[in-house]
Amino acid sequence: MSSSSSGKKWPLYLGVAFLVLLGSWSIYKKATVYGYSLTQRAQEPVWLVEAAISFRADGEPVKVSLAVPKDSSAFHILDEKSIAPGYSVSLQEQDSGRRAIWSKRSAEGPQKIFYRLDVFDAVGGQVLLQQDPPPTPNKPRFEEPYNTTALDLVASIHERSADDDSFASELIRQISQYKRNEALQTLLELDPDLVSLTRKLLALEGIPSRLTRGVSLEKDSRLEPMRQLIDIYTGDAWELFDPTTGKKGIPSRFLLWQRGESSLLDVEGGRGSKVSVSVIQKARPTNELILKRKDLTESALWDLSVYTLPIKEQNVFKKLFVIPLGALIVVIVRNLIGFKTSGTFMPILLALAFLETKLLPGLIILFVMIAAGLGIRSYLSKLNLLLVPRISVGIIVVIFIMAAMSIISFKMGLETGMRVTFFPMIIIAWTIERMSIAAEEQGIREVLIQLGGSLFVAVIVYLTMSNKHITHFMYAFPEANLIILGIILLLGVYTGYRLTELHRFQPLVENTKKGE
Known part of the structure; x- marks a missing residue:
């Protein structure tokens, strides 16, 4: 690399150093000052439970009353808050239990109210x-x-x-x-x-x-009835x-939410009311962190945090924060090792689908779709269709294949097969098209190499994304993605040999040894 080339890249190196230092400092700060643990095993769980109330207001005064849980021998309430812009809220102790009451002088149209509480296991167990x-x-x-x-x-x-x-x-x-x-x-x-x-x-x-009524805290959930x-x-x-x-x-x-004959939700001045609950598990902070976090909720920095989003969106980001790690794996495998894949980031999309279908059933579903798609694509090639119509036909064919697999799986009582819709149909259709062209121009061997490389990378990304410790770390410390970003930027300027290319130098090594 020439000195002039290195001189042009110094802003890149400076930016990479800044990203790595910023991400490392943020991780260190959260781990040492705020008590976040680097491993999942070292922490106790805290559950963020959110009740989402929706209804349509009639333009009159609105009063909403929701039964809410209270401290028990099994679970303690760490914190609770309401997200209801324009509404006043109060918590009242009644004979039937605790209730949260929201009121507003006038409201019209669709309304959303969120009641959120953090609870942790008190280890006391439920009592009669x-x-x-x-x-x-x-x-x-x-x-x-x-x-x-x-x-x-x-x-x-x-x-x-x-x-x-x-x-x-x-x-x-x-x-x-x-x-x-x-x-x-x-x-x-x-x-x-x-x-x-x-x-x-x-x-x-x-x-x-x-x-x-109650809420199961065994796993994360989004917008489910009690x-x-x-x-x-x-x-x-x-x-x-x-x-x-x-x-x-x-x-x-x-989590026992309500016991007794009183209603769960009462809405005056509105209609079509319903309540659904979301649950997400987080790391339990120390007592000092609990007090600090209550103070942080009032700061502008905390207001911009992902933790202030509704739980449904937080569950989405729990997976999104791991995707950059999958992108890093793809870059390493393609640019450093030299494996070929069918599409640049198709392995990541396949890994996301495998998270829903599990690995082995997902591989079987993928092979069936690609095999059926290639068979139909070989027939379409005889019709000499243009590229865009051919891709469009491929998308429709993939949809029919997905529907057929779902119906057959349902009839056979196999729930996994009905999750075929998690596979990205546009990507599958485009992959079938590219593999068909590669088979015609470069031979079936090239197709198998690309497919094998894609599946190899997809499996590695799946194993990474499904690891609970990695998922916990990336969600608790999303700043780690700044470090990953810096590493990818460095790999982006690498122009050396790939590992799979080194075998070309084997004859030279042998000749050198003979000369010695």
Whole structure:
């Protein structure tokens, strides 16, 4: 490299040094001052739970009331806040529990309100809720022939049970397997809601029950309805039952949101209201970090942080922050090692699809689509179509292949095959076109080399993106992407030999050895 060439590149080297130093300083600052851990294992989880309320206002005064959770022996609330521009908000303790109440003098059109809270595991475990015996519920009466069916079902379960606890357990077990019970199938024609039907059958036996809502913290989720369980008074305390699984007790890592008969959401001055919940797991900070973060929420810098976004968008960025690492892998494999791929960043898109389908099923789906697409493309080549119409036909063909695979997978009971839509159809169609042209001009060997290189890189990127420790690090320290950016800029000016090209010098090495 000449001195003049090096002189022209000094701004690039200076920029790379700045990016690396800035990213390293930011990581060091967050790890040492704010308590972020570099590894996932060293931290305790904190769950950010967000309830999204949506409705359409009628141009009148609006009042929104939402039941909200409170501290328990299992989970403590670290922080809670409301995101509702233009609304006033208050938290009130009522006989039915805590409620968040938003109000506004006048509103019209679609409205969005977010209630957000951080909770962490208190390690105390859920405890039974002791309470004085509630009144015996009124026995419902169904129309015939459903009433006779219900009475016979309750009587048969009563004979096989010893007390209210065993009766409730047996009923819930049969409810969870209703497809094998003709009586329950008949009753579900009248009331298709499993929770509602279960409570009615309990009332026939004289057992009090109530609806309980909660949120599972086992995995990240976006905009899902709250999970419904049944609280049953079995003689000494209220106990939870899951009518869909038949399990007794509070599920693992389950945040109890509301217990009792009061409504979850009330909206005055609006219509079409609904509430959905998103969950994302983050690193648990130290006590000092908790206090500092409450102060940071008021700063302009924190207001620009990704952590202030709604959880749905945060879950998206959790994957996006790992993509630059995949780009670095592609650059290293192509520019330093010298592997050929079908398309520059197609391996990253394939890796993202593999994250949804899992690796082996994803490879099978990809091979089937490419094989079918190449077969149809070979026929289209005989029609001598122009490039753009040919690509358009390829896209339509890929869509039909995806639809066929989804339908066949559904009929066979294979859920993975129905995730074929996660593969980028435009990229698949373009890949089929390029591979077909390469086969015609350079031979099938070149096609296999490119396909093998693409799959090799895609697998490496998939293994990187699916690693929990790497995902945690890139999400907790997105500043690491500044370092990756600097490395890619340095690799961008590399013009030396690739590793796969070094074999050309083997004869020269052998001749040199003979000369010695």
